[in-house]
Amino acid sequence: MQNHVLKYLNEIVKKVPDKTAYSDGTVSLMFREVYAQSRSVGSFLYKKGIYKKPVVVFMQRAPREIAAFFGVITGGDFYVPVDEEMPAGRIQLILDNVKSPLVICDETTAEKAKAFDLKGGEIVLYDDMIGTGIEDEALERIYRSAVDTDPIYIVFTSGSTGVPKGVAACHRSVIDYIEQLSEVLAFDGNTVFGSQTPLYFDACLKELYPTLKFGATTYLIPRSCFSFPVALVEYLNRYQINTICWVVSALTMVSAFDTFQTVKPEYLRTVAFGSEVFPIKQFRRWREALPEATFTNLYGPTECTGMCCYYRVEREFADDEAIPIGRPFENREVLLLTADGRLAGEGEEGEICVRGTALTLGYYNDPVRTAEAFVQNPLNTAYPELIYRTGDIGRHNEKDELVFVSRKDFQIKHMGHRIELGEIEVNVDMLPEIRMSACIYDTKKGKIVLYFVGDISEKELTAALKTKLPRYMLPNRIFRIESMPLTANGKIDRVTLKRSYEAG
Amino acid sequence: MEELLDILKSLHADVDFEKEEHLIDNMILDSFDIVTLIAEINDVFDVTITAGNIKPENFNSAKALYALIQKLEDED
Numbered sequence: 044m045q046n047h048v049l050k051y052l053n054e055i056v057k058k059v060p061d062k063t064a065y066s067d068g069t070v071s072l073m074f075r076e077v078y079a080q081s082r083s084v085g086s087f088l089y090k091k092g093i094y095k096k097p098v099v100v101f102m103q104r105a106p107r108e109i110a111a112f113f114g115v116i117t118g119g120d121f122y123v124p125v126d127e128e129m130p131a132g133r134i135q136l137i138l139d140n141v142k143s144p145l146v147i148c149d150e151t152t153a154e155k156a157k158a159f160d161l162k163g164g165e166i167v168l169y170d171d172m173i174g175t176g177i178e179d180e181a182l183e184r185i186y187r188s189a190v191d192t193d194p195i196y197i198v199f200t201s202g203s204t205g206v207p208k209g210v211a212a213c214h215r216s217v218i219d220y221i222e223q224l225s226e227v228l229a230f231d232g233n234t235v236f237g238s239q240t241p242l243y244f245d246a247c248l249k250e251l252y253p254t255l256k257f258g259a260t261t262y263l264i265p266r267s268c269f270s271f272p273v274a275l276v277e278y279l280n281r282y283q284i285n286t287i288c289w290v291v292s293a294l295t296m297v298s299a300f301d302t303f304q305t306v307k308p309e310y311l312r313t314v315a316f317g318s319e320v321f322p323i324k325q326f327r328r329w330r331e332a333l334p335e336a337t338f339t340n341l342y343g344p345t346e347c348t349g350m351c352c353y354y355r356v357e358r359e360f361a362d363d364e365a366i367p368i369g370r371p372f373e374n375r376e377v378l379l380l381t382a383d384g385r386l387a388g389e390g391e392e393g394e395i396c397v398r399g400t401a402l403t404l405g406y407y408n409d410p411v412r413t414a415e416a417f418v419q420n421p422l423n424t425a426y427p428e429l430i431y432r433t434g435d436i437g438r439h440n441e442k443d444e445l446v447f448v449s450r451k452d453f454q455i456k457h458m459g460h461r462i463e464l465g466e467i468e469v470n471v472d473m474l475p476e477i478r479m480s481a482c483i484y485d486t487k488k489g490k491i492v493l494y495f496v497g498d499i500s501e502k503e504l505t506a507a508l509k510t511k512l513p514r515y516m517l518p519n520r521i522f523r524i525e526s527m528p529l530t531a532n533g534k535i536d537r538v539t540l541k542r543s544y545e546a547g
Numbered sequence: 548m549e550e551l552l553d554i555l556k557s558l559h560a561d562v563d564f565e566k567e568e569h570l571i572d573n574m575i576l577d578s579f580d581i582v583t584l585i586a587e588i589n590d591v592f593d594v595t596i597t598a599g600n601i602k603p604e605n606f607n608s609a610k611a612l613y614a615l616i617q618k619l620e621d622e623d
Contacts (some may be wrong), residue, residue, distance in 0.1 A: 269577075270577065272598045300596070
């Protein structure tokens, strides 16, 4: 039984050493290069005595960043990706949480890394690390000592208190995910992935690890392509990309502007999407353009390692119908739990809770928030068994397919990201000029709307928020108001805000 | 032009759109902004920008974008 993710790499490097594993169109790495570089990085960590520690990888999105990830795992450590796209404040919070002894950089990020309090961590250049002689014996020992519940990465998600949560995943949950996903989407050695997501989210697992498992190839599509639909489709055709797993907004960017009348993807056969609702009108355009391709909706929280449920779209949908999230991958179960802790009845709504190997280890250095979301299965009082409470409300439709209904709290899905509106408010409220703020979400237009009371212009506020929040969390509309509507209990009256927003 | 500047400012209140000529190259506008822009331009100016015109050179400055809008208006 496989208990280590790098078994995929160790085996594939013997079969297709000279095949391209990862490329950004400019720079490519073959499997033997990925293998050799990751062994050098692992040996470097061994010589430094860094073992079972979080190691920050602060590099530009490129093939060598992926080799750095595997290098960290080879050294018996777990990687923590950080990116220059992230606002400085968020990067610092991540560094504060993990207190990594080492920050792996490239030439461009090394200067930027110096601006942070690295908590005693040392900056080292990736290119210097890969010159390290390989310590075969030590690496073998580290490999043999690993157990499948050891962490391999930490990625950070939005937290309502303004402090992001570091989700730590282990070998076992990643292997389980990769095996199930590969079967459902029928990946193989001829798969050519076009990766859309940044490398600092778990979304990139979909491409990185199946590439190792099958000896496939992944192209990291430049972010700028996603603003220009024709260029994007031309990119897919140039590299004969046949498989994409994108957020819906990236797909609708292409279909909404009649791109297919100019150029069509010629090689695409597998299209997976997720994290938000796919407007049926746009979905139909994709299916008309690619009648032979399969389309699969994916759903899952980062806390359950990548995606958790899937739905292969085969029947017709009405314009106002939502594509279901379907059913769980094998080896995980979704429990729909009601507020009083019992299983939802037929057609009844309940909170989507997940049990199984897919569960991650929890939030790194954060026992309190871990205990709130990873809880004992209320249906089992006989032995310890954790489930993850997603906070998403779902129900089964008449075809017994799971459908997403809404969120239980102030979390929203925006641009493919799960966002706590509270985290935005906390960051706004931290500014000295702000007296009060509240965020609402315009679900129809997909806009985050911020109301505030305070002595600062909308312009200054936007500039200040850009240093604190990731791009996708910045409010799309900001309104300065004289006073905040309050409920009888003195809480911010979001219903009134929403009503006045909708009234224009 | 004023109407276009208003749309742009509602996306990024902190950017000087009258001067900035590298909105795309400097990564000020991302894909979400482009989608929003096209939708609002459609509403305000009643022109449809299709895929063939969604190119970096048409979005790098307010001036270039306004020129595109005028071109599309003339074609109507």
